[in-house]
Amino acid sequence: MSGRTVELEVLRYDPDQDDAPKFQTYTVPYREDWVVLDAINYVKDELDRTLSYRWSCHMAVCGSCGMLINGEPSLSCHTFLRDCPDKIRIEPLQNFPVERDLVVVMDDFIDKLGSVKPYVVAKEEKDVDEGEYLQTPAELAQYKQYTACINCLLCYSACPQYALNDSFVGPAALALAHRYNLDSRDIGRSAREEVVASNPGIWECSFVGACSEVCPKAVDPAAAIQQTKIASTADYFMKFLMPWKHK
Amino acid sequence: MNQSNKPIVWGLFAAGGTVSAFLVPALILVTCLAVPLGLLPADTLSYQHLIDLLQHVISKLITFGVLFLIIWHAAHRMRITAHDLGIRNDTVVMLICYGVAAAGSLLMLLALLKI
Amino acid sequence: MSRRPYIRELSRTGWWLKQPRYVRYMAREMTALFIGLYVLILMAGLFALSKGEAAYAEFLESADGLVGLTFAVITMIFAIYHTFTWFQVTPKAMPLVIGGKRVPGAIIVGAHWAGFAVVSVALWLLAGGQT
Numbered sequence: 307m308s309g310r311t312v313e314l315e316v317l318r319y320d321p322d323q324d325d326a327p328k329f330q331t332y333t334v335p336y337r338e339d340w341v342v343l344d345a346i347n348y349v350k351d352e353l354d355r356t357l358s359y360r361w362s363c364h365m366a367v368c369g370s371c372g373m374l375i376n377g378e379p380s381l382s383c384h385t386f387l388r389d390c391p392d393k394i395r396i397e398p399l400q401n402f403p404v405e406r407d408l409v410v411v412m413d414d415f416i417d418k419l420g421s422v423k424p425y426v427v428a429k430e431e432k433d434v435d436e437g438e439y440l441q442t443p444a445e446l447a448q449y450k451q452y453t454a455c456i457n458c459l460l461c462y463s464a465c466p467q468y469a470l471n472d473s474f475v476g477p478a479a480l481a482l483a484h485r486y487n488l489d490s491r492d493i494g495r496s497a498r499e500e501v502v503a504s505n506p507g508i509w510e511c512s513f514v515g516a517c518s519e520v521c522p523k524a525v526d527p528a529a530a531i532q533q534t535k536i537a538s539t540a541d542y543f544m545k546f547l548m549p550w551k552h553k
Numbered sequence: 554m555n556q557s558n559k560p561i562v563w564g565l566f567a568a569g570g571t572v573s574a575f576l577v578p579a580l581i582l583v584t585c586l587a588v589p590l591g592l593l594p595a596d597t598l599s600y601q602h603l604i605d606l607l608q609h610v611i612s613k614l615i616t617f618g619v620l621f622l623i624i625w626h627a628a629h630r631m632r633i634t635a636h637d638l639g640i641r642n643d644t645v646v647m648l649i650c651y652g653v654a655a656a657g658s659l660l661m662l663l664a665l666l667k668i
Numbered sequence: 669m670s671r672r673p674y675i676r677e678l679s680r681t682g683w684w685l686k687q688p689r690y691v692r693y694m695a696r697e698m699t700a701l702f703i704g705l706y707v708l709i710l711m712a713g714l715f716a717l718s719k720g721e722a723a724y725a726e727f728l729e730s731a732d733g734l735v736g737l738t739f740a741v742i743t744m745i746f747a748i749y750h751t752f753t754w755f756q757v758t759p760k761a762m763p764l765v766i767g768g769k770r771v772p773g774a775i776i777v778g779a780h781w782a783g784f785a786v787v788s789v790a791l792w793l794l795a796g797g798q799t
Contacts, residue, residue, distance in 0.1 A: 321672035377687065403673035411673050444768050466637070466690065469678045509559040512633045513757065514693045532761035535563060542560035573703055574754040574780075577747040579788035581706065583795040585740035589732075593797055598728070600721045607717075616714070620707055627704030634697045639680030653708070661711045664718035 310336040312387055314345055316357065317397040319404050327404060329395075330354075336387055342394065343371055343382040346408075359408035366522055369458030372399050373408050379463035379520045399463040401472070415459055418475050421501050422483035427494030445490040452485035452530055454523040461517035461527050467510050474510040475501060477517035477527035484530035487537075495537075503538040511535075562629050562651075569626025572619055604668060613665045621658050628654035699750035702743040755780040 311333050319327040332353050334345045343361055350357050361371040364383045371382040374397040376390065387394075402410035428439060461477035468474045483502045487495045501507055511531045518528040587593035596602055606612055628650040635646040684690035709731065716727035730736075758780060759773035 319674055321670060321674070327674060327676070400676065400678070403675050405671070405673055447768070466678075466683055466693075469683065470636070470639075470680065503560075505559065509563070512637065512697075514690070515757070516689055516693075518760075519689060526760065529760035529763070532757070533763070536567075536761060539560040539564045539567075543564070570750075570754055573747070574751040575784055575787045576791065577703055577706070578744060578751060578784075579791040580710075581740055581744045581747055582788075583791060583797075584710065585736065586744070587795070587797065589737060593795060597796055600717065600724045603717055620710060624704060624707045624711070627700040627707065630697055630700035631704060634694075634700065637684070637694070637697065641680075657708050657711045660715050664711075664714040667718040668714075 312336045312345060312390070313393045314349065315393065315395045316346075316349070316408070318357070318407050321406055338388055340387045341383050342375055342380075342385045342387065342390070342396065345387060345394075346382060346396070357408075358406045367456055369456035372458045372460050372463065373397065374400060374463070379460040381458060381460070381522050384522055399459055401463050401465070401469045402459065410459070412459065414472065415457075415462060415476070415478070418479040419457070419482060421475070422479050422486075423494055423498050424482045424486060426486065426489060426492045427497060428491055429493050439491040441490055448490070449485050449488035452481050452488065452525055455481060455525050456523055458522065460520045460522065464516035464520040466514055466516070467512060471506070471510060473506040475507045477531065478525075480508060480511075480534065481525050481527035481530040484534055487534070499538065499541075502534060503541075508534050508538065562625075565622065565625040566629040569622035569624070572622045573626055576619060577623065607665065607668045613668070617661060617665055620661055624654045624657050695749065696753045699746040699753075702746040703750060705739075706743045751784060755784075
């Protein structure tokens, strides 16, 4: 093709035929307004129908298109060709088993999200007729940042502790627990502690901070975990010093 | 999953890390660099001067407290680093790291009691 | 069609060499090695002090010299890096909200450095230094 081009080096894996993943190179046109996802879609539409990958919204809200782009966990819809070199290496997210091509097995992540009780545990359950649980804007501001997670898995991909020990509950799940712990309508902090304050919970984290650096939504899971460590430590010592206060 | 005992070691780690951050650079300057560089008189680290300084109970308490927190901070971080570098036997690493910190703390306690 | 997920393992010892952010993390963790060694040396010094003038003189002999000085300089560099990284993460671990607004991280970090300056000067004066 004429005009400027970009070379995509994509890690392919066919579980029916391959023993191990292998790189395959595609040449795609360069467009000023294209993101990596557009280039991958071009490959699928025009060059190689067999390429498998996840995507949906194309606007960084669904969290489907996470992959390694030149080694960095990124959303392919959020990474512009104009910000990349002419050779782009594309691989499935690190730290997850590869199902096929760029599709990873997410089951562990989904289980962990569920394990932190990601719902409001209210003081008293209200009937719908009794009205809503009220909350001021200031109370909302306390936890709003941690609601922004789109479950894109980039943080798990960046986290070396998750790489070294996959029983680690992980950044997104712990940030989600924090979102509910900070919610004024919620009293579930002690119920969540069994998972959150366990050894594979917050204590596996060594504050590398890579998770927060790659997060496309500025959730800052690293901050969530450190704040939880402080709260859990305070809780722990309160239990010894003032056992009558602990619920 | 049982409740972790990590809060104790992490609490020490956090306290020690804060103390280290504020004090260690100045400590290194005073104890290792200032005298050779001629910024402090040569007798700053002399036997008699230090013995005099450490006579007060407050000096002993502060010295013990500060160094105790710093060594436990360092011990815990080294334990984590060993794990990060691929050493999987956490029990052995833990015994070595905290063992050294405990030995140092004991040594220091005995020394300060005697001075 | 069968499922045969492929697991890509990272090097357990060398993973941190793959990206600058991991190298910086490892450097931060390594500060503890040097700070720890330094404090152990101080403790040994205290112990020597408690054993008497001769023992203390022997301790000073072994701690002095080019090796001691080199170690001190390297440890100083690591110690300042520890201070820098520790202050840098403090606003994340303990966010401050005053009057409904979050205090910018830069202010918290700046306040810590100011405190650091005050404490360092105090220690310097305590040691008999002049300003």
